[in-house]
Amino acid sequence: MANSESPHTSSSDEIQKAVEKLRAGHLVAFPTETVYGLGADATNEEAIKRVYEVKGRPKNHPLILHISSINRIDVWAKEIPDYAMDLARTFWPGPLTLILKKQKIAKNYITGSQESVGIRVPNNPIALELLTRFEACGGLGIAAPSANRFGQVSPTSASDVYEELGQFLGLEDSILDGGKAQVGIESTIIDCTYDYPQVLRPGAVTRSDMDKVIGTNKIDFRIDNSTKASGMFASHYAPKARVLINKEPVMGQGLIALYQFPTPPGVVRVGSPEDVFDYARELYSALRRADSLKLKEIVVFPPDGEGLAEAITERILKAAGGREIG
Ligand code: TXA
Ligand code: MG
Numbered sequence: 001m002a003n004s005e006s007p008h009t010s011s012s013d014e015i016q017k018a019v020e021k022l023r024a025g026h027l028v029a030f031p032t033e034t035v036y037g038l039g040a041d042a043t044n045e046e047a048i049k050r051v052y053e054v055k056g057r058p059k060n061h062p063l064i065l066h067i068s069s070i071n072r073i074d075v076w077a078k079e080i081p082d083y084a085m086d087l088a089r090t091f092w093p094g095p096l097t098l099i100l101k102k103q104k105i106a107k108n109y110i111t112g113s114q115e116s117v118g119i120r121v122p123n124n125p126i127a128l129e130l131l132t133r134f135e136a137c138g139g140l141g142i143a144a145p146s147a148n149r150f151g152q153v154s155p156t157s158a159s160d161v162y163e164e165l166g167q168f169l170g171l172e173d174s175i176l177d178g179g180k181a182q183v184g185i186e187s188t189i190i191d192c193t194y195d196y197p198q199v200l201r202p203g204a205v206t207r208s209d210m211d212k213v214i215g216t217n218k219i220d221f222r223i224d225n226s227t228k229a230s231g232m233f234a235s236h237y238a239p240k241a242r243v244l245i246n247k248e249p250v251m252g253q254g255l256i257a258l259y260q261f262p263t264p265p266g267v268v269r270v271g272s273p274e275d276v277f278d279y280a281r282e283l284y285s286a287l288r289r290a291d292s293l294k295l296k297e298i299v300v301f302p303p304d305g306e307g308l309a310e311a312i313t314e315r316i317l318k319a320a321g322g323r324e325i326g
Contacts, residue, residue, distance in 0.1 A: 008177060009126070009177055009178055009179055010126055010176040010177050010178065012129065014174075014176065015126060015129050015130050015133060015176065016133060017174070018030070018130055018174055018176055019130065019133045019134050019137065019139075021172060021173070021174055022039065022040065022041050022047075022130075022134055022139065022142065023041065023134070023137060023138075023139065024172070025040075025041065025044050025046055025047045026047070026170070026172040026173050026174070027039065027040050027047065027050055027051060027054065027169065027170075027173040027174075028040075028130070028142075028173065028174050028175075028176060029147045029158075029161045029165065029169075029173075029174070029175040029176065030126060030127050030130055030142075030144070030175075030176040030178070031124050031126050031127060031158070031176060031177070031178025031179070031181060032066075032122035032123075032124045032127045032144075032181065033094070033095060033122060033123045033124045033127075033181060033182045033183045034095045034122070034181060034183045034184070034185060034186050034187050034203070034204070035146045035147070035154035035155060035156055035181050035184070035185070035186055035284070036146070036147040036154070036155045036156065036157070036158065036160065036161045036175075036181065037064075037066065037122075037127075037142075037144030037145065037146060037147055038051055038054060038055060038144055038145055038146070038147035038161075038165065039066070039130075039142040039143070039144040040142065040143055040144070041134075041139060041142065041143075042063075042065050042106075042110055042140060042141040042142060042143035043105065043107075043139075043140055043141075045107065045109050048063070048109050048110055048143060049109070051063065051143065051144075051145065053168075054165055054168040054169060055145060055148070055149060055150050055165075056149050056150045057145065057150040058150070059112070060112040060113060061112050062110065062111045062112035062114055062116075062117070062118060063110045063111075063112075063118070063143040063144065063145050064097050064118040064119070064120050064143070064144060064145065064187075065106065065110060065117055065118060065119050065120070065141045065142075065143050066119075066120055066121070066122055066127065066131060066141060066142045066143070066144055067119060067120075067121055067131060067135075067141045068121065068128060068131035068132045068134075068135055069092075069093075069121060070085075070088050070089060070092050070121060072135065072140075072141070073085075073088065073100075073119060074103075075103065075105065075140055075141070076100075076102065076103055076105060076106050076117055076119055076140075076141060077098075077100035077101060077102060077103060077106075077117060077119060078100075078101050078102070078103050079100075079101045080100055080101075080192070081192055081195070083192070083196075083197055083214045083218070084098050084100060084190075084192035084197070086213050086214055087190065087192075087197070087210060087213060087214065088121075090213045091205050091209070091213075092120070092121035092123075093121040093122060093123035093124075093128060094121070094122075094123045094204075094205060095122075095123070095183050095186075095187040095188060095203050095204040095205055096120065096187055096188050096190065096203070096205040097118045097119065097120040097187045097188070097189045097190070097201075098118070098119050098120070098190055098192050099116045099117070099118050099189065099190065099191040099192055099193060099200065100116060100117060100118075100119060100192050100193065101115060101116055101117075101193055102114075102115060102116055102117035103117075105140065110143045115193075116191075116193050118189065120187055124178055124182075125178070126176055126178040127178070130142070130176065146186060147161045147164065147165055148164050148165070149164060149165070149168075151236055151238060152164065152237075152238065152239075153237055153238065153239055153284045153287050153288055153319070154185075154186060154237065154284055155284070156180060156181040156184050156281070156284050156285055157179065157180050157181070157285070158175050158176070158177035158178070158179075160284075160285070160288060161175050162175060163288075180281065180285075181281070182281070183203075183204045183280060183281070184280040184281035184282065184283060184284060185203060185204065185280045185283065185284070185311055185312060185315055186201065186203060187201070187203050187204070187205070188201060188202060188203030188204065188205040188206070188311070189201040189203070190210075190219075196218060196219070196220055197210070197214070197218065197219045197220065198219070198220040199219060199220065201314075202310055202311035202314055203308075203311050204280065204308055204311065206306070206307035206308060206310075206311075207219060207306070207307065208306070208307060209307075236318040236319075237284070237287075237315050237318045237319045238318065238319050238320075238321060239287040239288065239290055239291045239298070239319060240291045241254060241287070241290045241291055241295045241296060241297055241298045242296065242297045242298070242320075243287075243297075243298055243300055243316065243319045243320040243321070244297055244298070244299045244300070244320065245299075245300055245301075245302065245316060245317070245320050246299075246300075246301055246302075247299050248264075248299075249263075249264055249267045249299040250264070250266075250267070251264075251265070251266030251267065252266060252267075252268075252295075252296075252297075253267055253268070253295065253296075253297045253298060253299050254267070254268045254269075254270045254289075254290040254293070254295040254297065254298035254299065255267045255268065255269050255270065255271075255298070255299050255300075256270055256271035256272075256273075256282075256283070256286045256287075256290075256298065256299075256300045256301070257271075257272065257299075257300070257301035258272070258273060258274070258275075258279070258301070258303065259272040259273065259274055261301060267299075268290075268293060268295060270286045270287075270289040270290045270293070270295075270298065271283065271285075271286025271289070273303075276303050276305065276307075276308050276309050276312065277308065279303050279309075279312050280308055280311070280312055283312060283315065283316070287319060300316050300319070300320075302316045302317075
């Protein structure tokens with residue numbers, strides 16, 4: 001397995017080697033603009049089984065299928081509503097996953113035995129080169145959940161992936177390095193299997209972004225809690241440290257808050273993002289920093305506002321394990 005500590009972006013040669021590894025049934029973790037994914041050939045049942053093992057994820061939780069372009073959407077999905085095509089045309093490549101009726105090729109082992117499949121075209125040059133080359137040699141798509149152990153914080157750098165999964169990956173698996181993820185939180189997920197779109201997970205593609213494409217009030221934004229998606233457990237994206245929200249931080253605790261917020265004496269500042277975009281980019285690495293410093297508790301002040309701020313706040317609430325805001 002490649003050691004991801006090396007401070008370089010993966011070369012075309014390394015991407016080509018990764019394609020061969022995928023074709024041979026091995027796993028390849030790769031950068032996307034949201035978070036790093038743990039990829040496997042979506043048509044290889046054995047490889048997908050290993051994704052679940054390495055992640056420690058329950059079998060009924062579906063994986064997102066990554067493709068290189070909207071032109072390949074029909075390979076995996078059928079009866080796609082017009083509004084879904086409009087969203088895909090506007091936001092792909094980008095941080096938006098569409099849940100669509102599946103074609104037969106989308107087997108139960110990637111869909112968690114559902115009749116739908118989640119599809120995304122990531123906006124990252126390494127991911128796109130990997131996908132394009134994989135498809136050029138006959139691959140149909142790369143299934144990839146976030147490259148973390150089940151319930152833990154998603155990785156936003158290659159070294160995070162190494163730290164998170166290194167001990168579970170085999171010698172033939174590899175980790176591609178694309179530096180720090182540009183968005184930093186997982187994609188927006190929209191269920192497109194009904195007459196109207198429904199948000200399953202908020203993300204960087206926001207309600208107002210989508211309103212501009214499909215019209216105002218066309219999206220059901222009551223986030224569905226039916227546990228179709230694994231990020232919907234009350235506790236998820238969770239560090240080992242206990243996360244406390246909007247509490248007065250005291251000595252020995254970690255603190256994540258916008259940079260203007262002062263750090264009281266004895267409090268360990270692990271994150272001071274400059275704005276909401278920076279907050280999304282920094283949140284997960286700040287939570288990891290708290291764990292690597294072995295802090296027991298970390299106080300987090302979520303950003304105010306709509307859109308991306310709401311998506312960040314949702315992750316922070318889950319990191320706190322569904323505890324009430326203090
Ligand atoms: O930004 C992202 O989406 C990242 C990068 C790697 O693409 N991936 C990611 O995957 O966050 P994962 O597996 O950690 O989260 C995907 C979510 C899960 O909660 C899963 O249950 C849900 O998508 N999902 C996938 N297919 C689904 C389906 N057919 N119906 C409902 N939910 C689905
Ligand atoms: Mg995940």
